[in-house]
Amino acid sequence: MTNLDHFPPWSTVNFLVLTVLTPLAYFLCLTIYRLFFSPLAKLPGPWLTKISSIPEANALKQARRAAWVVELFEQNPDAVAVRTGPSSVSFNDPEAIKTIYGHGKAADEFGKSSWYDAFSTTGESLFSTRSKKRHAMKRRSVAHAFSAQSLASFEPYPFDIYFWFELFTMDLMGELALGDNFGVLEAGEPARYSKLVELSQRFANMSGMLPFARNSVKVLSWVPIPYVQMLYRARLEYLDYARVALERRFTDAKREKVAPGGGKRQDIMQRFIDAQDPETGTKMGFDELRAETSSLMVAGASTGSVTMNWMTYYLCKNPVIKHSVIKQLENMFPENTTGNDPVPYTRLQHLSLLEHTELEVLRLHPPIGYAMPRDTPPQGVMIAGVYIPGGVAVGVPAASMGRNASVYSEPDRFEPDRWAGGGLGDLTRMKSCFLGFGYGTRQCIGRGVATQFVMKTMARVLLRYEVELEDPQLVLGTKEFTIKKPDRVYDVILRRRSRR
Ligand code: HEM
DSSP, X not given: OOGGGGSOOHHHHHHHIIIIIHHHHHHHHHHHIIIIISGGGGSOSOGGXXXXXXXHHHHHHTTOHHHHHHHHHHHSTTOSEEEEETTEEEEOOHHHHHHHHOSTHHHHHOEEOGGXXXXXXXXXXXXXXXXXXXXXXXXXXXXXXXSHHHHHTTTTSOOOOOSOHHHHHHHHHHHHHHSSOOSHHXXXXXXXXXXXXXXXXXXXXXXXHSTTGGGHHHHHHTOOOHHHHHHHXXXXXXXXXXXXXXXXXXXXXXXXXXXXXXXXXXXXXXHHHHOBOTTTOOBOOHHHHHHHHHHHHHHHHHHHHHHHHHHHHHHHHOHHHHHHHHHHXXXXXXXXXXXXXXXXXXXXXXXXXXXXXXXXXXXXXXXXXXXXXEEOOTTOEEETTEEEOTTOEEEOOHHHHTTOTTTSSSTTSOOGGGGGTOXXXXXXXXXXXXXXXXXGGGSOTTHHHHHHHHHHHHHHHHHHEEEEESSTTOOOOEEESSSEEESSOOOEEEEEOOOO
């Protein structure tokens, strides 16, 4: 009998090594590398982030993911970058914005990270697609639908709802995107859809953090935790809601309304329907259009309503600024000083203070506050003087950059006038660091739409009502999953203003 006879048969040894020891050895080596040798190990951040996304997932669970990153920078005031996970880094340096999100070289090298896969639903949307070619095609085809001329055909939409911003933006996005509203304002109560949007976004955000890229949604849906299952069911219901809305869009004869000039008024979806791949000539199928529908509802509705919410809060807290805005509005619309008639955007856009209020609010409270992740190129890259290896998800969180004291003097102060060169920062630098609507080739295509409806709505609210906080001592905090919102519901008192 040889010594080898003491060993179990080779097949058993092979099986053990392959299935148990190899993965164990791999994870052990990976952990040692991440703890001691990875270039990311040198970056500041909780030690657990060297090997796990648990701290970030925990912040997400507590609805304070962007706030957590802001705190990491506060704890490391000299840091240009902090580690947020084993392969994710957030920067808070103006130079990093251009390197990561800029046009040209950056756009070629840095692609959207796998986090976005979790936001692809029944197909890839303009927002979620990671393919540069597909994105360029989509963006080119639909850009016109978001332009100022295109929006002019929506001018008569009645902007006479002042208090329930969430319902209002929901219905408005229905009009703009699908040619008809969801009837939530008429019903006078939040649509189930709003709840579903929030829950399914939570689900996407959680799945986006898992390291299984495209399969993360499926993997999470198998987790037998009642809360996760509830979120998954909400996601399915939400996708079904988008299906029904889109089907109605195709069959509803009322949809093609007439623009004030007499022409046909086109919704945004029409551009997506008409879009054609220049190489293959193919158009988007129903499932891809459905993904665009659900994506547009999320992209435009909550972001817009949250912005108007913060504008109301800050203007009430700063009555001198509020009255300056009202003065400007009364001077611009002397025939309409009580806001009974619509306020045309062609005139409204000349009122800088209101627009600067929107910018200031988005600087202080960007609805998307954490870093929009991009993958570093395979060869690795220097960002703001820090070497980052290839395949790491990097980004600049709008919530941190918006309060970066090297860009914005007295960063915690609400001062819309800083956007008029009012002395609280260099205007060109402030503008190039403004991340409220993102930056570069993937920045918000709906920025013009949003600014237009936010300004029109706020202008009429302020002309029509004396707006005050019911509790003048109120101090709002924030909570967030995908969208960062005020942390509680609050009441305002609206008193009808009399004609001046
Ligand atoms: C105040 C309101 C809004 C804010 C703060 C906002 C913010 C943003 C941000 C930060 C991004 C960049 C995301 C990234 O880098 O991945 C983005 C992208 C996008 N937004 Fe908005 N948004 C707003 C309103 C709207 C509206 C009204 C629409 C539609 C009418 C819209 C449609 C989109 C789309 C389709 C994208 C993806 C663009 C692309 O990847 O090419 N957004 N938005």
